[in-house]
Amino acid sequence: MSWNGQQFNRPLVMMHKESLETLCQARGGKASGAASAYFPHQSISAELALVILLTHNMVEDAVNLLASAIVPRVGVWWVYRCMELVLRDVEADRAGDGLTPAERRSRDAAAAVAALSDTGDIDALVEEQRELGRKMTAELEEKARQRQYMTPAQRMLLKLEWMQQAVAQSGLDLAEAPQEPAGILAQALESRMADTEEHVRRYVQSMLSPQEPAADLPSSDRIFEAIRAKTAGIKPAVEKEMGKVFPLKMPGLPEPPGPEKRLAALDAVMRWLLVPSDENGQLACQAAVAAGQGPESMLAYTAFWSATNLKTETGVAPANPALPALGISKTLYQLAMMEGGNMDYAARYREFLRLGIECADGTSTWGAPSSPPPVPVPV
Numbered sequence: 001m002s003w004n005g006q007q008f009n010r011p012l013v014m015m016h017k018e019s020l021e022t023l024c025q026a027r028g029g030k031a032s033g034a035a036s037a038y039f040p041h042q043s044i045s046a047e048l049a050l051v052i053l054l055t056h057n058m059v060e061d062a063v064n065l066l067a068s069a070i071v072p073r074v075g076v077w078w079v080y081r082c083m084e085l086v087l088r089d090v091e092a093d094r095a096g097d098g099l100t101p102a103e104r105r106s107r108d109a110a111a112a113v114a115a116l117s118d119t120g121d122i123d124a125l126v127e128e129q130r131e132l133g134r135k136m137t138a139e140l141e142e143k144a145r146q147r148q149y150m151t152p153a154q155r156m157l158l159k160l161e162w163m164q165q166a167v168a169q170s171g172l173d174l175a176e177a178p179q180e181p182a183g184i185l186a187q188a189l190e191s192r193m194a195d196t197e198e199h200v201r202r203y204v205q206s207m208l209s210p211q212e213p214a215a216d217l218p219s220s221d222r223i224f225e226a227i228r229a230k231t232a233g234i235k236p237a238v239e240k241e242m243g244k245v246f247p248l249k250m251p252g253l254p255e256p257p258g259p260e261k262r263l264a265a266l267d268a269v270m271r272w273l274l275v276p277s278d279e280n281g282q283l284a285c286q287a288a289v290a291a292g293q294g295p296e297s298m299l300a301y302t303a304f305w306s307a308t309n310l311k312t313e314t315g316v317a318p319a320n321p322a323l324p325a326l327g328i329s330k331t332l333y334q335l336a337m338m339e340g341g342n343m344d345y346a347a348r349y350r351e352f353l354r355l356g357i358e359c360a361d362g363t364s365t366w367g368a369p370s371s372p373p374p375v376p377v378p379v
Helices: 020-027 046-055 059-069 072-097 101-117 120-145 152-170 181-208 219-232 234-244 259-274 278-291 295-305 322-337 345-360
Strands: 309-312 315-318
Touching: 020 046, 020 059, 020 322, 046 059, 059 322, 059 345, 072 259, 072 295, 072 322, 072 345, 120 219, 259 278, 259 295, 278 295, 295 322, 322 345
Parallel strands: none
Antiparallel strands: 309 315
């Protein structure tokens, strides 16, 4: 494109030569708050405002500004080219696995359900716990059979050994520095409080940054951790899939228009581009109504709004200069949000900008279509 990173190599001859203020008032142009902060004043030209936005890499704002400044007929051609780009990208992506976006969602949802339903790892931990219990039971039964248990004297010696270990761990030397019972109790309480604080600190840290359970944990703890990790993934997986399905398919709603209706809307747009008469604009409006919702319908409405006069039930009304800019920007947004394809939202807007500049500087012009119109993808 003619933008070299600092300026345009070719003048944007297909843009309205108006100031930014006039553009906003007459044609519905509106810059975001972040974009307006870079403009020195509102009397700058639309082309200079576009240069400022591109210099600061504000691609989406630049596209919306260009939608307001470009000549409507050129803008409709620009969006038609963008639609060809996106639909071909979606079709190329579909050719990879032969699945539509809806079918791909169903496949991913089934895979997520299968992964969440697999309890093999939990069953293995449960079996490990059972095996450990069977082993301990067998050992106890063997000791009972061989009478390998401690005598009362042995149990007393073991208790004394535990008491000596407890005194050694507390750091007390009862032989050299005997203390009052209250002092011993206070020191033991202080040690207990320190242990409690350390336990709370570790618990809070584990909640803030959970880690995989250690392999040497008791089997029951690892079973609990495995169940918790598996159930924690259910809600995000469900929300992710539900977020992809909008609007919801409710019973009683009319069936969405088929691809032939949307293809007819694109035919009507091309007809108006070649002969931009009010009659062809009216035909584009009728095709837009038949196509329902979607970028094809919005582009057909934009062609109708770009006609010289709008025929209404009460007569003929002059076209609103803000409507074509609104239709261009809304259609581009719908194309950027279209599901499928290899390009993401930001990449599509960068391509929209490239095509828009080619149309605005006169490099890309319409004529007899050299290729068939793009085929809309199934809903």
